[in-house]
Amino acid sequence: MKLLDYLCIMQFQSITEKDIIFFRDLPGIKAVLNDEESILACASDQTEDLCYRAQLVIQPETVEAVSAIMKYCNEAGIPVTPRGAGTGLSGGALPVYGGIVLDMKRFNRILNVDTRNFQVTTEPGVITQELQEHVKEKGLFYPPDPASKGSCFIGGNVSENSGGPRAVKYGVVKDYVLNLEMVLANGEVIWTGANVLKNATGYNLTQLVVGSEGTLGVITKIVLRLLPAVKHDLLMLVPFRSATEACAAVNAIFLAGHTPSALEFMERDALEWSMKYTQATGISLPADIQAHLLVEVDGNNQELLYKDMEEIAAIVQQYDIDEILFADTHEQKQMLWALRRKVGEAVKSNSVYKEEDTVVPRAELPELLRIIKKIGKEYGFQSVCYGHAGDGNLHVNIVKAGMSDADWNNKLPEGIRKLFKEVVRMGGTISGEHGIGLVQKNYMDIAFSKVQLQLMQDIKKVFDPNGILNPGKIFAGEF
């Protein structure tokens, strides 16, 4: 079946009063909502200013309820969009075909911390930071820490294969997921793997589902491997007079044999706007500074960490930098991290924007930055760049500012297309950690050939033959 035929199937049914009565009578459901406020609360996420209304918001509490809902919707042809905390940056949780939003916030229990095997079993609606703090109390460590960790759900992190600053040393979400319980489109409940560190038993369904953005099933339980808690960390902020040199320094640090636990890049505007937004004080920002690197090292031996940090400082001092700010206290560290974590919000509060999530092999960063600015000049857009430089993952915030609506709607997509083509040419791809969702799906042909896309589309059909699960995402089409 070709892509077009598949889309033709998507003749979804509207929800009727009869359907609503069915859902209201199901056990294990906290709420079935269709009031204006509830519909609007699930119509947006943190992606631009998008708004898509579902017909119904259902808050299930049990796997059995999710299974019954899916079975019913699969037979009735009602689209179902699973939703976590709504912090996504690619529109993955938006019900673009209406139907039902499956609001997973009642799946909010951490079921078991296995301190003997360094594993945690959790429901998907747990806030990532709360999960981290919970396992930390037991001497364990779950590293992935997206900027939104204080509000995002772990289920959303699994669905988008989220990253965060620590990915550079510790890897992304996929590197911690051992096993998933999930409800298929037809209501069947499966586990994707086993709770083990090594597994060579059949195809790796777990890794197929991680990052599949709610299009293959509804995740209801997550088993994560954990690490022993790390005792110490050190943090410094390095101001560079050249943004290109800041990017170049990133690779120099790795080539010297260091593996920082975070290596974040921020263009001047990013830091400046975030300082205003968070009302931060105590950081000087001389007029000739173009960019900053935020560098963290962590480990259990503090003496060794100081040595590490000194060596990294010596490396960056070979570039044209201003005075390094070492965070001396816990509060200072918190403040610097808050500045970094709030950059996205700060930039977005300034203007209408579009955020791209480019990723390239790390050493190509200076070239990527150069190309972004060049394309910006050509297409008349401004950009503020920041992100996980240690991973080669640069967030490009394109701000509308003085751009006309016509140019914003028509010319900009061409510019983004050109940028993504350059990213792929450099060995990179179009999303490092935000996912494709709704807003990047029309660029998928840049990253993949028709053959690759057809394989993915056919895999989707294996899991969801009627196409009811989070339709309109990942693959180009009507929306």
Next chain:
Amino acid sequence: MKLLDYLCIMQFQSITEKDIIFFRDLPGIKAVLNDEESILACASDQTEDLCYRAQLVIQPETVEAVSAIMKYCNEAGIPVTPRGAGTGLSGGALPVYGGIVLDMKRFNRILNVDTRNFQVTTEPGVITQELQEHVKEKGLFYPPDPASKGSCFIGGNVSENSGGPRAVKYGVVKDYVLNLEMVLANGEVIWTGANVLKNATGYNLTQLVVGSEGTLGVITKIVLRLLPAVKHDLLMLVPFRSATEACAAVNAIFLAGHTPSALEFMERDALEWSMKYTQATGISLPADIQAHLLVEVDGNNQELLYKDMEEIAAIVQQYDIDEILFADTHEQKQMLWALRRKVGEAVKSNSVYKEEDTVVPRAELPELLRIIKKIGKEYGFQSVCYGHAGDGNLHVNIVKAGMSDADWNNKLPEGIRKLFKEVVRMGGTISGEHGIGLVQKNYMDIAFSKVQLQLMQDIKKVFDPNGILNPGKIFAGEF
């Protein structure tokens, strides 16, 4: 389509003289062989004493040749079994339906070591140890080190998602594969991902293909991420008077916050037979010793490593152990590692055997060992256990010894079935690193429900609708 219907499709064609002429005329092929010696060389691997004859062995040299072969065979209905170095332990490379063995030994070039981005691009027919040594010369480190590293191919490692002693600290092959070039059943050539450390762009085809045992495509290029080389390591051998205590000590080491770079378990018989087999000297093996742990730590700070090793030694000394042997010299380390690496060969040279590759959550190891011995008594088999205790991955070598042929053929599979059920009950699974291939496929129903197996089977059909790629593997059926 149900499993049974799918198997009915497998009406493969015999190879004719016309086919052979077609292959001989293709460019990019080193050899097309059907002499007895060549057929027999590809009829076995390191799995028991199995022997399956292909009709033809083809040695392609280029991706274009692989593509042309696949296209032809897909249309003609000729089965194709890709083969690496033939070191597999689950019969994954055996041509059980005859047809063609695609012998990948001519794909033996390391194409590019990217020292700026810590990546290597290689063809699949490179010996793993040679790859490791090649990147080490450039200051880089590829950790996965299966016991057969001196002879196995990296392509086979990717196909089976191999592990090895270092997996406990550094992860398995899947944790290093960034991107794969592969030829699909219909001859189309794709890349599965991108050469980046983070990727949230569409479904993770790369991780789906890793460990798929040559059933989804023929891998022709592999991009691996690398680490900076590690400077130092320390090794010790700890003799325990109780095998159960040795297993218990494994978890105690992790719970104290240590992450050794290897933590290997060997039952007395394993070490004793390996000492004889390798003619090792200088190791005393008192009569009351039941098992050994081989413990390695690695890192860049030697002082810290000594401290680490002392702390680990203090932990194991809380159990009933004999004198610890610290490897003082490079030669002594080599000797101890050779003993461990040769255990498999040594045990197998002693008797007809079957090797199981059980894996459980690490803390369940003592219980696993107890159950293995209990089931052995019940079903009348002896077993020699060894493996990667730090991962909870225990190889169980069942030796035929005095067992009758009838019991070996009929009773033993029941015992194995019982063992695997216990493994799954403990949260584990039936293969940690050897794969399912031919010899474990009839046990897949223990690890997975019908729904899960059907999903996998349907994914197989997406990639290989005519079922010509390595048929008869992973999924239960005729063979």
